Amino acid sequence: MTPMATDRAAPDLPAVPAERSSLQLFTPAGVLLRAAPLKLAAKRLKALGFEVQIDASALAKQQRFAGDDDTRLAALHRVAQAAPSVALATRGGYGLTRLLDRIDWPLLARSVERGTRWVGHSDLTALQMGLLAHTGATSWAGPLACDDFGRSDADGGVDDITAPCFVEAMNGELEAVGFRTDAGFDGLETQGTLWGANLTVLLSLLGTPHWPKVSGGILMLEDVNEHPYRVERMLLQLQQAGVLDAQRAVVLGDFSGWRKSPLDRGYDLKAMVACIRSVTRTPVLTGLPFGHVPTKVTLPLGREVELVVQGRDALIAWGH
Amino acid sequence: MTPMATDRAAPDLPAVPAERSSLQLFTPAGVLLRAAPLKLAAKRLKALGFEVQIDASALAKQQRFAGDDDTRLAALHRVAQAAPSVALATRGGYGLTRLLDRIDWPLLARSVERGTRWVGHSDLTALQMGLLAHTGATSWAGPLACDDFGRSDADGGVDDITAPCFVEAMNGELEAVGFRTDAGFDGLETQGTLWGANLTVLLSLLGTPHWPKVSGGILMLEDVNEHPYRVERMLLQLQQAGVLDAQRAVVLGDFSGWRKSPLDRGYDLKAMVACIRSVTRTPVLTGLPFGHVPTKVTLPLGREVELVVQGRDALIAWGH
Incomplete structure (x- = not known):
């Protein structure tokens, strides 16, 4: 299944397995x-x-x-x-x-x-x-x-x-999830260990024995209640720590729940993404349906996955 | 001068130096x-x-x-x-x-x-x-x-x-600042490099080339708009990264501007400090007049300082 399937009203409900x-x-x-x-x-x-x-x-x-x-x-x-x-x-x-x-x-x-x-x-x-x-x-x-x-x-x-x-x-039936990403990544095909998820919590492991030293990975990230400037600061820390450049791709999910400030003067999530893209050579995709929002996919962390983009259709696949 | 001097209405205003x-x-x-x-x-x-x-x-x-x-x-x-x-x-x-x-x-x-x-x-x-x-x-x-x-x-x-x-x-006339700390540190005398300040910003350097690898230091910390559980998470990260145990003392300033939550159920700054004290062998003092509050001392970062406590009176001194 792909979560961006057009027929959202009638999703393919899987059969209940014989053994519960x-x-x-x-x-x-x-x-x-x-x-x-x-x-x-x-x-x-x-x-x-x-x-x-x-x-x-x-x-x-x-x-x-x-x-x-x-x-x-x-x-x-x-x-x-x-x-x-x-x-x-x-x-x-x-x-x-x-x-x-x-x-x-x-x-x-x-x-x-x-x-x-x-x-x-x-x-x-x-x-x-x-x-x-x-x-x-x-x-x-x-x-x-x-x-x-x-x-x-x-x-x-x-x-x-x-x-x-x-x-x-x-x-064990799901082998891939698809989503619409932004333009500019048509033809991208890469693979690596899928890791990450909540950005603040992930960052709280950096420098400790609990930090997974993944290189050549696909890093997925989301957060909640964090202003884009705070998200940017965390992503720049990952870049300055050598983490972003060492990945095959970064895939951003939802960054929800933050409040605009009169100080922003046009600075927003889009400006944050532009800043990060300007400092890392790693592709930074957006649009992953994951985060502190109702619609979220389920994905295997720590598993080797493929990331393929055609036009604006992205697929994260792990097969069997 | 000590910022906790009793005569707050008439502080010792220093003479203007001969050469401005x-x-x-x-x-x-x-x-x-x-x-x-x-x-x-x-x-x-x-x-x-x-x-x-x-x-x-x-x-x-x-x-x-x-x-x-x-x-x-x-x-x-x-x-x-x-x-x-x-x-x-x-x-x-x-x-x-x-x-x-x-x-x-x-x-x-x-x-x-x-x-x-x-x-x-x-x-x-x-x-x-x-x-x-x-x-x-x-x-x-x-x-x-x-x-x-x-x-x-x-x-x-x-x-x-x-x-x-x-x-x-x-x-160049200031040689020490004094403040009231909490009970339990009477007789503490130690020295080391004074470092730190804003906890969130300091943590944003961890793992990067911009992180000062200070051991045997006096680590001063403050923050604003960070709930105690977030302060605790950052301090636990420093502990798990080996930073807290490697210091001679941690001196906490003001942690202001955060909002209570119905989820707290009694959890507060005091509970946070108790948690940190339970995991590190390093003395964790409170009461430093520093942070996002009007009353703040001026202190030399990167300089060797002495920390002395008598009763509940703490002094950070650097002399000349």
Whole structure:
């Protein structure tokens, strides 16, 4: 499937697999204030064909965290030991940074070997890139249970691209996602390790043992509530650190939620992208349907992918 | 002088030096929307005894920047070549990151050898720490002309600690600043290179050639508009990168302008400091009068300083 398919009203809903996939919901970072979105997400994920279990401390609360550090670390390790088909975080927020030095990375990597697909975005980028740095294991940039499956119908419900794309990816049927990018990249064909996701969280790993030293990669990036000048500063840091020039391509998703300032005087996301393109030799594409927005694809982080552009149609493909 | 002196109404105003110090105002980063604060700052700095000059492009405008990159870079180099006694930035904002790879660091270091004191904070941290990284030259964490000397009397005017502390530091008369810190550090005596200042801007240098690799230092930090969880994430990054444990002390200034969230549930600056203290063996003091607040001391970055605590009275001293 391609998320930019024209017939959005009737997406190809995948068949439910013969054997229902086990899916565990866990909360490794920010607190869930209410149980209702979690229950709604669990119900909808069951309807999509998953055997859903909710981790024992998914609703734990300690200040702004889903339980204290020990509680959240134990939840992570418990899910890894159970090795469900899908380990889907309920939400992001902030909290994984506190755990990075204590996570049993080989335990998480063994769960991946046993078939677990760890899924999420935002703060989960710390877990996913740490896992890549320490073990090379693949995880999945994709939805968060409460954000993407726990939204009430009044608030827009479940996105009709996000859900089937996630289900296909979890069933191993998804081999590529397509999107419209901007002009100027017709004929681009390259490949490399797909990595990145949330820019702020990714940057918070730079200089630490949890930073994945990927070169020749396809770097995907998104962020929320960050003014374009802050996005630019982070991307320039990656350039000055030698990271951007070392990639085959940078693919930008959504940068949402920021507010204009009277100081901007015309400076915006477009000006930011122009600045970055002026300093790196690496192609910087835009348009990836990924970020803190309802429509998001599910993509394999840490996996070798191909990036192909024809006209303004871009495809990220990983096959089998 | 100590900024926490009890007689705040009548600070010791330093004598104007026999030969008036030259002071150049320049705008290396964000645009100045209005000329009035600059004119007011210049007038007040003259009254404080400085021979004030305003750089030719101090009021240049290009989007959110004080002129395009070439214009701001030329201004920096022009000030360095003139080598005034004081090179005081008019404001911060964002913009120095774009220039870091192109700054003539030896030229700036030669101006320091000729006696120039480069002063500022916020975005200026990028310039000051880049200068330290590339040349080891000293600069001064202190006021910004428009923020600190360009505020109308209706908005509070000039702070009665910031101004005399700045003048004494520029005249070479200031040898120490004192402040009240929190309990638990009585008897602490240590020394090292003073460095840091704005946390976000400092972190934007990590992993790049512009990062000063200071160990055994006294790391001072402040920030504005950053929620404590974001401050915590940055400090944990410094810890995980081996930076905090390698310092003799961390001294926190003001962390102002952030907004509480319903998610916090009691998490605040105090909880953040407790978290950082639990992971690093380095003493983490609070209370330094420095940051995006009216009252700020002027301190020599890159210089060997002593940090001494008696009871809750802390002193940062550099002597001569």
